[in-house]
Amino acid sequence: MSETEGVAVAAGASWPRRHRRLTAARVRRGSVPYALILPVIAAIGAILGYPLYNLVRLSFQHYGLFELIRHQGQSVGLRNFSSVLHDSIFWHTLVRTIVFTAVNVGLTMAIGTAIALLLVRLSAWARILLTSGLVLVWATPAVVAVQVWIWMTNFQNGIVNYVLTKLHLGDYSQHDWYATTFSQLGLATTLIVWGAVPFVAISVYAALAQVPKDLAEAAEIDGAKPWRVFADVTLPFLRPVLLILTSLSIIWDFGVFTQPYLLIGQGHIHPGNYLMGIYLYEEGYVKTDFGRGAAISLLMLAMVALLSIVYVRKMVALGDET
Amino acid sequence: MRSRVFVAAIAAVALGVVAATASASPQQAQANKLTVWLQVDAQSGWPDIVAAANAQFLKDHPGWTVDVQYQNWSDHLQKFDATLAGGNSPDVIEMGNTEMTKYMAAGAFSALNKSSFENAPQWLSGLAKSGSYGGKTYGVPYYAGSRVATYRTDLFTKAGIKKLPTSLAELIADAKKIASQAKSNKGFSPVYFGGEDWYVAMAFVYDYGGAIARTHGGKWFGALDSPQAIQGLTAYKNFFLATSTASKTNDSTNPNPYDVYAQGKSGVIVGPSWYSCCVGAKYKTSTAQFVLPSHVAGKTLPGFLGGSDLAVPASGNAALGSDWIKDFTGTTSEKGLQAKGNIPNATNLLGTSINERAAARSWFVPTAKHWVDVENGNILKNMLGQILTGKLTVKQAAASASDNITSVLNGS
Numbered sequence: 001m002s003e004t005e006g007v008a009v010a011a012g013a014s015w016p017r018r019h020r021r022l023t024a025a026r027v028r029r030g031s032v033p034y035a036l037i038l039p040v041i042a043a044i045g046a047i048l049g050y051p052l053y054n055l056v057r058l059s060f061q062h063y064g065l066f067e068l069i070r071h072q073g074q075s076v077g078l079r080n081f082s083s084v085l086h087d088s089i090f091w092h093t094l095v096r097t098i099v100f101t102a103v104n105v106g107l108t109m110a111i112g113t114a115i116a117l118l119l120v121r122l123s124a125w126a127r128i129l130l131t132s133g134l135v136l137v138w139a140t141p142a143v144v145a146v147q148v149w150i151w152m153t154n155f156q157n158g159i160v161n162y163v164l165t166k167l168h169l170g171d172y173s174q175h176d177w178y179a180t181t182f183s184q185l186g187l188a189t190t191l192i193v194w195g196a197v198p199f200v201a202i203s204v205y206a207a208l209a210q211v212p213k214d215l216a217e218a219a220e221i222d223g224a225k226p227w228r229v230f231a232d233v234t235l236p237f238l239r240p241v242l243l244i245l246t247s248l249s250i251i252w253d254f255g256v257f258t259q260p261y262l263l264i265g266q267g268h269i270h271p272g273n274y275l276m277g278i279y280l281y282e283e284g285y286v287k288t289d290f291g292r293g294a295a296i297s298l299l300m301l302a303m304v305a306l307l308s309i310v311y312v313r314k315m316v317a318l319g320d321e322t
Numbered sequence: 323m324r325s326r327v328f329v330a331a332i333a334a335v336a337l338g339v340v341a342a343t344a345s346a347s348p349q350q351a352q353a354n355k356l357t358v359w360l361q362v363d364a365q366s367g368w369p370d371i372v373a374a375a376n377a378q379f380l381k382d383h384p385g386w387t388v389d390v391q392y393q394n395w396s397d398h399l400q401k402f403d404a405t406l407a408g409g410n411s412p413d414v415i416e417m418g419n420t421e422m423t424k425y426m427a428a429g430a431f432s433a434l435n436k437s438s439f440e441n442a443p444q445w446l447s448g449l450a451k452s453g454s455y456g457g458k459t460y461g462v463p464y465y466a467g468s469r470v471a472t473y474r475t476d477l478f479t480k481a482g483i484k485k486l487p488t489s490l491a492e493l494i495a496d497a498k499k500i501a502s503q504a505k506s507n508k509g510f511s512p513v514y515f516g517g518e519d520w521y522v523a524m525a526f527v528y529d530y531g532g533a534i535a536r537t538h539g540g541k542w543f544g545a546l547d548s549p550q551a552i553q554g555l556t557a558y559k560n561f562f563l564a565t566s567t568a569s570k571t572n573d574s575t576n577p578n579p580y581d582v583y584a585q586g587k588s589g590v591i592v593g594p595s596w597y598s599c600c601v602g603a604k605y606k607t608s609t610a611q612f613v614l615p616s617h618v619a620g621k622t623l624p625g626f627l628g629g630s631d632l633a634v635p636a637s638g639n640a641a642l643g644s645d646w647i648k649d650f651t652g653t654t655s656e657k658g659l660q661a662k663g664n665i666p667n668a669t670n671l672l673g674t675s676i677n678e679r680a681a682a683r684s685w686f687v688p689t690a691k692h693w694v695d696v697e698n699g700n701i702l703k704n705m706l707g708q709i710l711t712g713k714l715t716v717k718q719a720a721a722s723a724s725d726n727i728t729s730v731l732n733g734s
Binding site for chain 2: 064065066068069070071150154155156157173174176178179265266267268269270272282285286287288
């Protein structure tokens with residue numbers, strides 16, 4: 001977006017100030033940048049705008065299996081929305097999801113940043129080794145990772161139980177990692193954080209390369225402790241990257257579906273352990289109530305957009321400062 | 323500048339969320355191709371019978387091809403729904419007998435001419451009922467299966483058990499004998515099945531005269547809070563806690579009971595009779611099966627009569643789909659299925675295998691339109707987990723599940 005703006009500004013700048021009158025040539029020239037972004041807008045409109053329009057339309061209809069077969073929904077006004085908002089399961093799920101998201105994003109950012117700081121201090125070969133490991137994790141498809149997690153935590157033969165028992169951390173033989181909601185979501189958290197850390201670590205590492213070394217040195221000479229150096233010198237440089245990563249992580253983790261759904265397993269999904277993504281899937285697809293599902297997804301969309309506004313504003317503010 | 327970037331960023335974020343939640347899987351329909359959806363059971367268990375039906379169909383309809391696509395139980399309905407939306411449904415689909423009613427009621431299938439199918443007058447009544455709605459036939463019985471106990475004869479002999487248990491109390495006593503013989507075997511479970519395996523648990527409910535739900539006056543009522551059902555659930559809890567060290571919060575998957583058995587970690591596994599397929603080379607010769615006994619001596623525990631129907635989706639090719647089903651459910655096919663340990667679709671084909679004897683006393687899920695939502699909502703599994711872990715008493719868990727079932731079954 002900013003590049004296109006740049007082009008527009010450059011095109012405008014090449015024009016002498018006194019010819020401000022609207023001539024055909026000026027309009028033609030001035031519209032070039034807009035013409036250039038038109039294909040992108042059209043593509044986004046076709047790929048996302050049209051489904052979004054359909055989603056909104058669907059949310060005002062009763063659309064079950066009967067309607068699906070006839071391709072004809074019944075208009076019900078706001079009933080889908082009011083039914084969702086009056087559903088206590090929705091509110092419980094929302095609170096659970098917010099806590100879940102906060103924990104996941106917090107852990108992802110903390111561990112990711114810590115690894116990035118570690119990467120700076122490592123010798124070259126150790127850094128290559130660690131980076132390769134991170135990239136491998138990042139490259140592992142979620143579905144494959146879920147399967148590995150399921151094997152490792154298997155009730156009967158899982159290696160986690162075996163290792164914990166061998167390390168004499170207690171008797172974990174036949175420990176059931178899926179017995180409680182806390183434990184189920186905890187496992188999902190380990191999987192999600194594990195999968196998300198590489199992206200954060202590598203991005204923050206790249207940002208760390210921009211921190212001028214002499215500033216940190218100067219601070220150290222002035223007697224600043226490592227923590228002060230990090231907080232007052234390094235962190236301000238990282239802030240834009242951290243903000244973007246945090247807001248992206250919030251969006252990903254708030255709507256996360258694949259990992260918890262597959263890890264907990266369809267057979268163990270119930271209202272007591274729903275996350276928003278799963279709630280949407282269960283209400284919309286499994287119960288074949290697509291209108292209600294559409295209403296839930298629009299509510300989720302609104303919430304994520306609201307959550308993001310705070311971060312996007314800050315991002316923009318930072319962009320204007322520099 | 324600032325506000326434009328801001329709006330663009332918001333839009334990008336919003337669209338990203340939509341993109342993350344949307345998906346589609348286009349499948350092009352093709353002329354002269356019959357698309358058939360079967361469950362993976364056929365792929366692993368009886369591909370030869372499928373191939374024979376295809377060959378017969380191609381002989382009768384030259385110029386056609388048959389595309390058999392194998393599906394999984396866990397998500398085949400969601401995939402089917404997607405094809406209903408897209409108008410590219412298969413021409414034939416295998417449905418679990420508990421899944422039929424909702425789709426028949428919504429008009430998802432073409433009505434079939436019952437009398438054109440072989441052995442139709444003798445179809446197993448449970449299966450035939452699951453495929454008929456409003457007096458019309460939409461589903462053709464494919465095969466059925468019941469649940470039996472697969473056990474290690476050598477362990478029984480070693481424990482000094484001379485005859486098979488004829489009552490639940492005897493089975494529990496036998497399990498304890500086996501357990502005392504296998505004390506050194508860490509992680510050994512005398513009887514193994516997942517605590518949330520509701521097919522096993524509900525057998526106890528029906529054995530005590532209870533039911534999952536009952537209907538009167540056109541309404542459904544969850545019935546798990548009835549005294550008989552509570553008795554049954556209590557008996558189930560006692561049975562599980564006395565004989566099994568399996569997970570209390572897992573159904574009988576992951577691990578599969580037969581894998582546990584094949585590793586020498588169980589003496590008796592409960593499940594479909596085809597479990598005998600996979601008991602491991604080591605125990606192949608020391609494995610046999612029996613029908614689980616009832617709490618009443620001499621009777622058997624009522625088994626869940628699971629089964630499959632074949633249906634033709636409304637947008638599919640009704641004439642040819644029905645012809646393929648004829649080829650796949652004829653006497654020859656059904657005899658083949660029987661030889662693989664299944665129950666054939668008609669009473670005149672029934673033999674005397676363990677599976678077929680177990681089916682003599684059986685139970686079936688409520689034939690309510692919304693039953694499948696109870697199943698997919700894991701209401702029963704969740705209740706069993708609560709009971710076995712002691713989170714709730716039998717009474718509390720049953721009452722809450724029962725309320726849930728009432729509301730789901732009467733849903734719109």
